[in-house]
Amino acid sequence: MEKKASPINRENAVISIRDLKKSFGSLHVLRGVDLNLYQGENLVVLGRSGTGKSVLIKIISGLLHPDSGEVNVLGLSVGSLSDRELLQLRLKVGFSFQNSALYDSMTVRENLEFPLVRNYRNLTRKEIDLAVEDVLDGVGLSQAINQMPSELSGGQRKRIGIARTLILRPEIMLYDEPTAGLDPITCIDINNLINEVQEKYNTSAIIITHDLTCAKMTGDRIMMLLDGRFERQGTFEQVFDTDDERVKTFYNYNFTD
Amino acid sequence: MAQKSDTPADSSRKYVVGRKLDALFLDLYKINRFLGRFFKELVLPPYEFKEIVKQCYEVGYKSLPLISMTGFITGLVFTKQSRPSLAEFGATSWLPNLIAIAIIRALAPLVTALIAAGKVGSNIGAELGSMNVTEQIDAMEVSATNPFKFLVVTRVLATTIMIPVLAMYTGFVGMLGSFININQMEQTSLPTFFVGAFSSITFLDIFSSVFKATVFGFTIGAVSCYKGYYSSKGTEGVGKAANAAVVTSMFLIFIEEILVVQVVAALR
Ligand SMILES: Nc1ncnc2c1ncn2[C@@H]1O[C@H](COP(=O)(O)OP(=O)(O)O)[C@@H](O)[C@H]1O
Ligand SMILES: [Mg+2]
Numbered sequence: 001m002e003k004k005a006s007p008i009n010r011e012n013a014v015i016s017i018r019d020l021k022k023s024f025g026s027l028h029v030l031r032g033v034d035l036n037l038y039q040g041e042n043l044v045v046l047g048r049s050g051t052g053k054s055v056l057i058k059i060i061s062g063l064l065h066p067d068s069g070e071v072n073v074l075g076l077s078v079g080s081l082s083d084r085e086l087l088q089l090r091l092k093v094g095f096s097f098q099n100s101a102l103y104d105s106m107t108v109r110e111n112l113e114f115p116l117v118r119n120y121r122n123l124t125r126k127e128i129d130l131a132v133e134d135v136l137d138g139v140g141l142s143q144a145i146n147q148m149p150s151e152l153s154g155g156q157r158k159r160i161g162i163a164r165t166l167i168l169r170p171e172i173m174l175y176d177e178p179t180a181g182l183d184p185i186t187c188i189d190i191n192n193l194i195n196e197v198q199e200k201y202n203t204s205a206i207i208i209t210h211d212l213t214c215a216k217m218t219g220d221r222i223m224m225l226l227d228g229r230f231e232r233q234g235t236f237e238q239v240f241d242t243d244d245e246r247v248k249t250f251y252n253y254n255f256t257d
Numbered sequence: 258m259a260q261k262s263d264t265p266a267d268s269s270r271k272y273v274v275g276r277k278l279d280a281l282f283l284d285l286y287k288i289n290r291f292l293g294r295f296f297k298e299l300v301l302p303p304y305e306f307k308e309i310v311k312q313c314y315e316v317g318y319k320s321l322p323l324i325s326m327t328g329f330i331t332g333l334v335f336t337k338q339s340r341p342s343l344a345e346f347g348a349t350s351w352l353p354n355l356i357a358i359a360i361i362r363a364l365a366p367l368v369t370a371l372i373a374a375g376k377v378g379s380n381i382g383a384e385l386g387s388m389n390v391t392e393q394i395d396a397m398e399v400s401a402t403n404p405f406k407f408l409v410v411t412r413v414l415a416t417t418i419m420i421p422v423l424a425m426y427t428g429f430v431g432m433l434g435s436f437i438n439i440n441q442m443e444q445t446s447l448p449t450f451f452v453g454a455f456s457s458i459t460f461l462d463i464f465s466s467v468f469k470a471t472v473f474g475f476t477i478g479a480v481s482c483y484k485g486y487y488s489s490k491g492t493e494g495v496g497k498a499a500n501a502a503v504v505t506s507m508f509l510i511f512i513e514e515i516l517v518v519q520v521v522a523a524l525r
Contacts, residue, residue, distance in 0.1 A: 090401040101396035115400035
């Protein structure tokens with residue numbers, strides 16, 4: 001189930017983070033994070049729950065402010081953008097939420113239209129429909145177009161959530177625990193979808209997970225968040241070839257249930 | 258884009274004056290920013306006409322049955338209870354005047370606002386609270402779609418527009434209830450009733466009543482949206498937001514009622 005090699009441009013870092021720190025009160029979540037995401041790459045961020053994985057990508061998309069450090073996304077320093085510039089940047093950065101975050105008062109079609117219609121106000125009905133059908137087809141859920149989110153399964157909700165970000169044609173995708181709470185077969189489907197997105201839309205992605213199968217299947221490179229820093233990185237084998245107890249515990253917990 | 262979850266207290270949770278007082282100042286700071294953002298987004302295009310109309314409909318539709326019933330019964334019972342005292346002076350012909358003053362000046366806006374605070378306020382608090390908890394608001398934020406404008410501005414506008422309309426309706430239904438009782442007991446005709454009723458009502462009464470209802474409407478919308486939009490994460494956040502929306506709205510409505518009454522009395 002090893003991932004096949006993707007065309008990655010290691011000259012061009014689409015996200016680069018230097019010495020990022022973030023605390024909540026006395027809780028020091030991120031203690032100096034350094035990270036480069038290269039163009040075309042799927043980067044997996046591993047870590048136990050509560051290590052600050054979600055906080056990291058929320059900082060990247062400007063939902064949270066860092067205490068200190070540099071966060072550059074597509075050449076722009078996220079901290080110093082005007083409101084307008086931040087909106088422009090957000091169009092290029094897709095965010096797939098852990099619990100999908102579908103708008104539960106809207107149908108699937110309305111969910112998908114929402115970001116499109118509200119960012120591009122002069123699209124015709126036909127253009128909107130085409131875009132919706134295209135992304136829906138891309139995630140293999142054309143038949144669900146008129147359903148409400150509450151009628152969908154967990155895996156389907158994930159797909160719609162991913163489709164809703166793809167409709168804006170992002171250059172970067174941030175996946176927050178894409179396989180959490182799904183059965184093993186659905187997990188594999190979602191992992192395949194993540195790789196398809198990378199190929200079809202030429203995205204670079206950060207995939208946050210604590211699921212090692214997901215990491216193995218989708219990651220071109222893996223970084224492991226330990227005590228607020230990236231202490232290990234490389235291929236799957238390189239990351240886990242260590243005597244570090246924390247890493248071994250993480251590995252064993254994943255493969256012995 | 259203003260940050261939602263990120264406030265100064267997040268990064269340094271050291272209490273400067275004391276826990277409670279600090280929380281109060283933080284709240285004041287957040288309310289100030291909330292109102293500032295509201296008025297900014299209110300005037301800046303694009304305007305969400307379709308969503309505003311939808312929310313107006315929601316506000317009206319949700320509270321209409323309860324308001325109709327309460328208004329009608331208030332008018333009817335109030336008339337019935339006032340009659341004996343007036344009868345002592347042989348002044349039951351003054352009933353329409355008395356009732357009109359009570360209903361138009363005080364009861365209609367207040368009753369409408371209190372019911373809407375319970376019905377609409379809790380609804381907005383819970384709705385936005387659960388959108389916040391399930392990260393739907395964050396999802397709107399990261400797709401550059403300005404959730405504040407779409408969710409908050411539309412709802413605050415809807416309550417500000419609809420509560421005065423509903424208050425006028427409550428006044429009308431209340432007068433109807435009163436008329437039915439008076440017609441039954443004193444055989445007063447509808448024209449006589451209305452001539453009596455409106456002989457004592459001035460423009461200032463109607464204006465201050467509509468003004469009050471507008472203030473109440475804004476309060477319900479702003480408080481409920483604030484409580485929902487900034488609800489704490491976690492499932493209990495939703496219930497807390499709905500509850501706080503109702504309690505805080507009602508509290509402020511009473512305070513505003515007292516203030517407006519003082520001002521109008523001074524103008525009279
Ligand atoms: N907005 C916030 N306010 C306070 N604490 C937070 C906030 N967001 C996250 N945290 C805390 O930061 C830590 C890391 O959270 P998170 O990034 O969600 O972990 P995970 O790695 O499981 O995604 C947790 O202990 C969480 O309680
Ligand atoms: Mg998380």
